[in-house]
Amino acid sequence: xxxxxxxxxxxxxxxxxxxxxxxxxxxxxxPPAGPLVAVGGAIIDAxxxxxxxxxxxxxxxYDKPVLLGSxxxxxxxxxxxxxxxxxxxxxxxxxxxxLLGVAGAAAAVSRPSAGWFDAVPSxxxxxxxxxxLxxxxxxxVQVAQEGKPFLVRVDRRAFLKTAAVxxxxxxxxxxxAGIVERARGGALTESRAAIRLPAPxxxxxxxxxxxxxxxxxxxADFYRVDTALTVPRIDxxxxxxxxxxxxxxxxxxxxxxxxxxxxxxxxxxxxxxxNEVGGPYIGTARWLGVPLAPLLRxxxxxxxxxxxxxxxxxxxxxxxxxxxxxxxRDAMLCVGMNGEPLPLDHxxxxxxxxxxxxxxxxxxxxxxxxxxxxxxxxxxxxxxRGWAAQAPVKTASRIERPLPFAQLKPGPATxxxxxxxxxxxxxxxxxxxDDGPWRPAELLPVPSADTWVxxxxxxxxxxxxxxxxxxxxxxxxxRQTEARATPFPSGATGWHTISVTAS
Amino acid sequence: xxxxxxTALAAAGLFTLSxxxxxxxxxxxxGTEAAAPAPTTMASSAPAMMAxxxxxxxxxxxxxxxxxxGSFASMAKVxxxxxxxxxxxxxxxxxAVKQAGLVDSLNTAPDLTVFAPANSAFDKIPxxxxxxxxxxxxxxxxxxxxxxxxxxxxxxxxxxxHKTLEGESLSVEGSGEDFKVDGxxxxxxxxxxxxxxxxxxxxxxxxxx
Numbered sequence: 001x002x003x004x005x006x007x008x009x010x011x012x013x014x015x016x017x018x019x020x021x022x023x024x025x026x027x028x029x030x031p032p033a034g035p036l037v038a039v040g041g042a043i044i045d046a047x048x049x050x051x052x053x054x055x056x057x058x059x060x061x062y063d064k065p066v067l068l069g070s071x072x073x074x075x076x077x078x079x080x081x082x083x084x085x086x087x088x089x090x091x092x093x094x095x096x097x098x099l100l101g102v103a104g105a106a107a108a109v110s111r112p113s114a115g116w117f118d119a120v121p122s123x124x125x126x127x128x129x130x131x132x133l134x135x136x137x138x139x140x141v142q143v144a145q146e147g148k149p150f151l152v153r154v155d156r157r158a159f160l161k162t163a164a165v166x167x168x169x170x171x172x173x174x175x176x177a178g179i180v181e182r183a184r185g186g187a188l189t190e191s192r193a194a195i196r197l198p199a200p201x202x203x204x205x206x207x208x209x210x211x212x213x214x215x216x217x218x219x220a221d222f223y224r225v226d227t228a229l230t231v232p233r234i235d236x237x238x239x240x241x242x243x244x245x246x247x248x249x250x251x252x253x254x255x256x257x258x259x260x261x262x263x264x265x266x267x268x269x270x271x272x273x274x275n276e277v278g279g280p281y282i283g284t285a286r287w288l289g290v291p292l293a294p295l296l297r298x299x300x301x302x303x304x305x306x307x308x309x310x311x312x313x314x315x316x317x318x319x320x321x322x323x324x325x326x327x328x329r330d331a332m333l334c335v336g337m338n339g340e341p342l343p344l345d346h347x348x349x350x351x352x353x354x355x356x357x358x359x360x361x362x363x364x365x366x367x368x369x370x371x372x373x374x375x376x377x378x379x380x381x382x383x384x385r386g387w388a389a390q391a392p393v394k395t396a397s398r399i400e401r402p403l404p405f406a407q408l409k410p411g412p413a414t415x416x417x418x419x420x421x422x423x424x425x426x427x428x429x430x431x432x433x434d435d436g437p438w439r440p441a442e443l444l445p446v447p448s449a450d451t452w453v454x455x456x457x458x459x460x461x462x463x464x465x466x467x468x469x470x471x472x473x474x475x476x477x478x479r480q481t482e483a484r485a486t487p488f489p490s491g492a493t494g495w496h497t498i499s500v501t502a503s
Numbered sequence: 504x505x506x507x508x509x510t511a512l513a514a515a516g517l518f519t520l521s522x523x524x525x526x527x528x529x530x531x532x533x534g535t536e537a538a539a540p541a542p543t544t545m546a547s548s549a550p551a552m553m554a555x556x557x558x559x560x561x562x563x564x565x566x567x568x569x570x571x572x573g574s575f576a577s578m579a580k581v582x583x584x585x586x587x588x589x590x591x592x593x594x595x596x597x598x599a600v601k602q603a604g605l606v607d608s609l610n611t612a613p614d615l616t617v618f619a620p621a622n623s624a625f626d627k628i629p630x631x632x633x634x635x636x637x638x639x640x641x642x643x644x645x646x647x648x649x650x651x652x653x654x655x656x657x658x659x660x661x662x663x664x665h666k667t668l669e670g671e672s673l674s675v676e677g678s679g680e681d682f683k684v685d686g687x688x689x690x691x692x693x694x695x696x697x698x699x700x701x702x703x704x705x706x707x708x709x710x711x712x
Binding site: 276277278279280398403404405465467486494496497498499 | 582606609653
């Protein structure tokens with residue numbers, strides 16, 4: 001018993017030291033490849049949905065700490081056992097460490113967008129843990145009697161000293177990993193702040209006078225819809241975009257190459273297909289970017305390629321019809337948003353933007369790759385999940401004032417909101433009170449057909465409950481449909497209808 | 504220092520698992536709406552991450568398959584009327600909300616608390632009376648809006664008197680996981696998160712006084 005507890009402790013300490021070194025290496029090179037987080041991610045992916053649901057239900061917000069704690073506990077128990085086994089047989093320590101290292105490496109490599117390098121932190125962690133365990137055991141354990149390896153004796157002083165050294169090293173490595181992680185985040189923020197975006201060769205049309213407050217959406221308020229587990233951190237200095245597939249010649253562009261090309265600047269409204277009628281996932285920003293069509297032509301695109309697949313750093317794929325990208329609209333590779341480099345959340349350093357398509361069908365963030373292919377040959381991420389492969393924005397409108405269930409004071413009230421049909425433009429917006437006639441709303445001026453239109457109407461309500469509905473007509477004369485459709489699979493439809501009460 | 508690092512790791516893990524549901528796989532293959540997880544947001548899943556778990560015996564009646572739009576995970580990502588419409592336990596309420604034309608109002612109001620009568624609550628009302636109420640939009644609207652309170656009430660804030668959107672106030676008594684609304688309607692599944700509302704499923708329809 002006297003031997004077992006110190007030996008188990010050495011096992012646990014060695015494992016902790018190895019993991020700390022692995023995390024430090026990952027923090028310095030590729031944070032998602034850290035052994036603990038990689039194993040956690042792999043476990044989440046492998047967990048059947050009902051079990052996940054059960055865990056969330058039982059544990060609430062504690063599910064994740066419980067998961068990480070459980071991984072650490074299992075690892076500690078395993079390591080303690082290894083420590084004891086190593087007393088008798090050094091080979092056991094080595095074999096156990098190799099096993100753990102391979103498991104961690106396999107988990108890390110299985111993550112989306114992982115490369116071979118992701119295996120390295122786990123393998124290094126295992127190598128360190130194994131080596132430390134063997135060395136520590138050798139230092140503090142003596143064979144009591146030559147030729148009888150089962151009779152071992154732990155040298156208490158040597159054990160305490162060794163344990164202290166390992167613990168110190170572990171704390172230092174873990175602390176350093178934390179510092180490196182923070183520094184990397186800070187460095188990226190700094191390199192983003194240091195970027196001087198060139199002036200556009202083709203600036204945005206001046207916003208007409210009379211554009212209302214709230215026409216532009218601030219970056220901080222711009223909706224975010226994506227599946228990224230953690231916001232990808234991409235160093236613009238090492239970023240490259242590869243344009244390949246059905247092209248005459250592949251292109252590989254650096255961030256500087258992009259900035260050296262003539263840039264366009266446009267006010268464009270972007271919205272998400274998963275928006276419910278009247279929902280919040282829409283915004284308008286001033287985007288700065290490289291026009292995409294000339295790049296595709298430079299690469300000598302094959303005329304039979306009908307789909308451009310954009311890939312992000314974290315493995316998202318977004319497919320866009322080539323015909324759409326070549327029809328003269330301002331599809332671009334964005335580097336700037338509202339006068340600053342793209343925010344990290346919105347795809348830094350480069351995202352794609354296709355006006356007139358829902359984001360999932362044309363506006364890949366954290367862009368790293370463009371591949372020309374066909375719709376027959378490749379289904380992008382959301383298409384594999386049943387969403388429409390081609391997704392032009394549907395004409396829609398939203399009441400923003402008054403809010404649903406508002407209590408209106410007596411006298412005239414302003415009814416106001418936005419309507420959008422990017423690419424086609426909005427011709428008219430009408431509002432209906434209760435079962436009354438449709439009344440035309442006043443449209444505020446817009447810079448182009450690619451933005452939403454603000455509208456307003458003055459209304460003096462009778463006391464009592466009222467229902468307000470809105471509908472828009474696009475510049476082709478097509479009226480927004482009243483028929484209700486869910487966001488799945490190609491965007492919601494229906495007239496936004498809200499209830500208010502006037503006193 | 505080590506503690507800091509472990510906390511950071513735990514936080515990273517927390518974030519990772521919370522968002523995992525958003526990117527969950529479901530080979531819908533263009534099937535039904537039920538089979539397709541929606542592209543969803545950090546913004547809308549954040550409240551579900553922050554708030555505590557739901558509670559109550561009635562929660563077991565809620566579907567657990569994440570790809571089912573009625574499951575807790577799915578409901579947390581969509582606004583309240585949409586969330587309820589995926590939930591078979593709330594189908595009568597959803598029909599009533601549609602009948603009253605309140606779907607968009609509930610979906611697009613900023614922050615709400617909804618006391619949602621389960622189907623079993625509507626079953627307690629004689630069929631003829633229920634039919635009559637469903638046909639009378641004004642009465643129906645006042646009954647339904649009496650079940651809605653502005654702002655998201657957490658379980659800790661639930662006990663007390665709250666002004667409803669109908670205008671009158673309702674009262675909640677109880678604590679922990681045991682609450683009664685207006686002295687007669689028990690919360691059978693509480694603190695269900697949706698994108699814009701906290702939902703408390705109750706076993707008896709409330710009536711404005």
